[in-house]
Amino acid sequence: MTSILKVEGLTKHFPGNKHSLLGKRDVVQAVDGISFEVAKGEAIGLVGESGCGKSTTGRLITRLLEPTSGKIEFNGIDISHLSNSQMRPIREDLQIIFQDPYASLNPRHTVGTIVASPFRIGGVTPEGGVKKRVQELLEIVGLNPEHYNRYPHEFSGGQRQRIGIARALALRPKLIVADEPVSALDVSIQAQVINLLKDLQKQFDIAFIFIAHDLAVVRHFAQRVAVMYLGNIVEIADRDTLYSNPKHPYTKALLSAVPEVDPDAIGSRERIRLTGDVPNPINPPSGCRFRTRCWKAQDICATNPPELLHIGSSQVACHFPEQ
Amino acid sequence: MSNFLEVKDLSVSFPTEDGLVKAVDNLSFSLEKGKTLGIVGESGSGKSVTSLAILGLHKGSTAEVTGEILINGQDINSMPENEVRLLRGNLMSMIFQDALAALHPYYTVGNQIAEAYLVHNKVSKKVAKERAIEMLDRVGIPEPKKRVDDFPHQFSGGMRQRAMIAMALSCNPSLLIADEPTTALDVTVQAQIIDLLRDLQKEFNTSIILITHDLGVVAETADDILLMYAGKEIEYGTVRDVLQKPQHPYGWGLLTSIPRLTGDPNKNLLAIAGTPPSLISVPSGCAFHPRCSYVTQVGSACSSAIPELLPIHSGAHHLVRCHLESSVREDIFRTQVEPSL
Numbered sequence: 001m002t003s004i005l006k007v008e009g010l011t012k013h014f015p016g017n018k019h020s021l022l023g024k025r026d027v028v029q030a031v032d033g034i035s036f037e038v039a040k041g042e043a044i045g046l047v048g049e050s051g052c053g054k055s056t057t058g059r060l061i062t063r064l065l066e067p068t069s070g071k072i073e074f075n076g077i078d079i080s081h082l083s084n085s086q087m088r089p090i091r092e093d094l095q096i097i098f099q100d101p102y103a104s105l106n107p108r109h110t111v112g113t114i115v116a117s118p119f120r121i122g123g124v125t126p127e128g129g130v131k132k133r134v135q136e137l138l139e140i141v142g143l144n145p146e147h148y149n150r151y152p153h154e155f156s157g158g159q160r161q162r163i164g165i166a167r168a169l170a171l172r173p174k175l176i177v178a179d180e181p182v183s184a185l186d187v188s189i190q191a192q193v194i195n196l197l198k199d200l201q202k203q204f205d206i207a208f209i210f211i212a213h214d215l216a217v218v219r220h221f222a223q224r225v226a227v228m229y230l231g232n233i234v235e236i237a238d239r240d241t242l243y244s245n246p247k248h249p250y251t252k253a254l255l256s257a258v259p260e261v262d263p264d265a266i267g268s269r270e271r272i273r274l275t276g277d278v279p280n281p282i283n284p285p286s287g288c289r290f291r292t293r294c295w296k297a298q299d300i301c302a303t304n305p306p307e308l309l310h311i312g313s314s315q316v317a318c319h320f321p322e323q
Numbered sequence: 324m325s326n327f328l329e330v331k332d333l334s335v336s337f338p339t340e341d342g343l344v345k346a347v348d349n350l351s352f353s354l355e356k357g358k359t360l361g362i363v364g365e366s367g368s369g370k371s372v373t374s375l376a377i378l379g380l381h382k383g384s385t386a387e388v389t390g391e392i393l394i395n396g397q398d399i400n401s402m403p404e405n406e407v408r409l410l411r412g413n414l415m416s417m418i419f420q421d422a423l424a425a426l427h428p429y430y431t432v433g434n435q436i437a438e439a440y441l442v443h444n445k446v447s448k449k450v451a452k453e454r455a456i457e458m459l460d461r462v463g464i465p466e467p468k469k470r471v472d473d474f475p476h477q478f479s480g481g482m483r484q485r486a487m488i489a490m491a492l493s494c495n496p497s498l499l500i501a502d503e504p505t506t507a508l509d510v511t512v513q514a515q516i517i518d519l520l521r522d523l524q525k526e527f528n529t530s531i532i533l534i535t536h537d538l539g540v541v542a543e544t545a546d547d548i549l550l551m552y553a554g555k556e557i558e559y560g561t562v563r564d565v566l567q568k569p570q571h572p573y574g575w576g577l578l579t580s581i582p583r584l585t586g587d588p589n590k591n592l593l594a595i596a597g598t599p600p601s602l603i604s605v606p607s608g609c610a611f612h613p614r615c616s617y618v619t620q621v622g623s624a625c626s627s628a629i630p631e632l633l634p635i636h637s638g639a640h641h642l643v644r645c646h647l648e649s650s651v652r653e654d655i656f657r658t659q660v661e662p663s664l
Contacts, residue, residue: 049509050480156598186365187536191580191594198591213509216582220592243584257514258584259539262664263563265585266543273518274511277479 004175004207005038005061010070012056016282026282030056032231033070035308038175043201043208045222045239047215047254051278052228054211058177061209062096063087075174092122095168099180101160105152111138111163112148118170137166142196158189162196169200175207182217194220215258219243227251230281230289237314247316250290288319296320326353327530328377328498333390333400335372335381342603346372348554349390351632354547356497359524359531361545361562363538363577365599369554370534374500376400377532378417379407394498413443416491420503422483426475432459433471436490443494458489462519481512488519495527502534517543538581542566550574553600553610556632560641567664570635570643570652572615575660593663609646617655621646 011033016026031053038044046054059065061072063079072080079090095118098104105114115134119126126133135145141162152160161181168176178197182190198221201208212218218225219239226236227248235248246252256272274293279285285292291301300319308317335347347369354360362370375381381388382404392399394414399407419425427435436458437451444451452471459467462485475483484504491499501520505513521544524531533545541548541562548565550558550573558571569575576595597614600606606613612625624630624646632644635652645652 049511158598186599187538187577188365188580188595189598191582191592192596194582195591195594214582215510216584219584219588220582239588253511255584257510259513259517259537259543261538261542261566261578261581261583263542263566271514273514275515277481277512278509 002040003037004040004042004075005209006071006073007037007057007061008035008071008073009033010035010057010060010072011068012053012060012065013068029231029281029284031060032284034228034231034233036226036233036236038207038209040174041201041205041207042224043210043222045218045225046209046211046228047213047218047225048228049213049254049278051230051281053231053281054213054228055179057228058096058179058209058211062091062094062177064096088122092118092124092171093174095171095173095176097161097164097168097176097178097181100184101157101164102152102184104164105160107152110149110151111143111155114152114163115166115170118167122171124171133170134166137169138163140169140200141166142192156189158185158192161185161193165193165196165200169204172204173206175209177209177211179211180213181210183212183214190217197221215243215255227254230278230284232289232317233308234290234318235314235316236308241313245314245322247311247314247321248290248318249294249296249320249322252322253293288317327356327395328354328532329391329393330373330377331391331393333373333376333392334388335369335376336387338385338387339603344602345554345605346602347376348605350551350554350556352549352556352559354498354530354532356530357524357528358547359533359545361533361535361541361548362551363535363541363548364551365536367553367599367602368551369602370551371502373551374417374502374532374534377498377500378411378415379404382407409443412439412496413494414496415498415500416494416496417500417502418484418487418491418504420506422480422487422507423475425487426483428475431472431474432478432486433473436471436486436493439490440493454493455489458493459486461523462486462489462492463515464489480508481515484508484512484516485519488516488523492523492527492529496529498530498532500532500534503536504533505540506535506537513540520544538566538577550577553605554602555610555644556642557611557644558642559632564641568641568656569660570641570656571611571645572617572647573611575656576614579660579663590663609644617647620651620655 012031014028014030016028018025048054060067067080112134115137116130119130138145143162182193210221224238225242226233229250235251253272253274260266276293287303288301288306291297306317306319308315311321331351333347333350337344364370376388377392379399388400433455436455440451440454456467456471464470464485505516545562548562549556552573558565558574569578579593595614608626608628609630612618618625630644630646632642635641635643635649
């Protein structure tokens, strides 16, 4: 399969606080040398807890942030250090959906203007005119095309997220980065939006990077899943393998922490309880970053950072992976 | 066993410029000592407003609260504000969703826990601080003697939530209201907090009202579930009954629409169509009828008459508010809902 996106050794370090006048500035190691590929039309999930660098990764790929080092290859072009104007034609194929549908739509613009903005910015005139295409898009995402002239505040959270999706679809992109697209929505609305994204992905053959903290949500959307912890990818595997046979202790712990809805299934499941919190990315643990919370950690974990290696069909970064 | 908390016909409404918002409408439920009730609903279903009413926190606002809230037989709703104040912290207390917003940034964590203890106990500041250290230790804060002098911003999200739980439990309240206590937390930390609440409940025999939208959290902690929609209870029963044999079409929708870790991930989720109603113009009859797929099975009653909250069959403790006949409901559940659970 040909890949649409190839990420190699991608790193983003943010400058932190300076503690004295001549002292060194802290470095927040948000993303630290991650590599993965996304095939054409593939839906990949990026999961992890807050501060693991999943959103930063999404923003680096869409080049809303400048990477510190590493390479991002989109559709065969190295986009790692392109300027804004050089990125413009590429953005036609590379779009993003944001988490907060209240903050990501301009309250002073009508829905029509918002959804048409990719055409205006890209200098593209769609067949049949902008208005017709925008109304088509609204219909595709399940909104009333008559509502073209309304403002964002007249819509509910789920409907606003649909507006954001219509905007991302406007230029028929090849890859969409969806950053927690359903986490701000009510449960009954979440399912509507997940179904919509899934249908669109199949219908238009768009590759998706679905960023989420909710493992159950990702399971219903992605074909392959990458798990991140403190700026590193710790495991990548196809969905069924990852959920039925997690290899990295962190993946295993994360899965066992998801609350079970069926009261009868609660007792039957193995429970792994991690202690403590995610360490500070300014001063991450040496070696394997998960070792401070890992029940399998040995001396080697503190000295050698594990590499992401193939084990069966999964890729795992652990010295003592599960069998 | 007798009921420790009894809420009877509670209604809370807020007058606004756009009209009267009926946030809670004729709600009744009860809770035994040492048990947990999960109140589940989407945003705007009235679950938080209910909890604030139990704490008497609507007093002094424009809200109109009617009905009875009996704790140990005392009616909170008819009590004057200053008397309720004496009960808060002592008899009942609350933990909030956003611990950073609920803790004061200028005071140390220890100070805030000690303050709550001093209000209800005639002890010296030193003893109160000892108590704060003891409570921090109890909720699993490492090095409590050192951390007691930290400010909230020096704590991580999970630790702040633990500190708030320590504060809420410092006077051994009989009733703890937890409003989305784990929503802002990561799953691994959420699991820790759920375990902690469960342990503390066993130790102190506290009654807990857990307010959440997360059915998984309720399933792991609660004994009973009260499902709310547009300010009304629409289903009420044990966790097992409501989650395994839900009777209300809204409950069916919720259970089939949540993504799970089991089952076929390639099947589309069965979403509930439409959006939750505005509380200013609640739909006539059953508030859920515009989103319900089974209205045709009943006819005009759904849009004209508010269904009563009735046992699913005589003598059952599982109550539901729906016009569907119990045999029809049973049939739909078995053929259409159960297979996709």
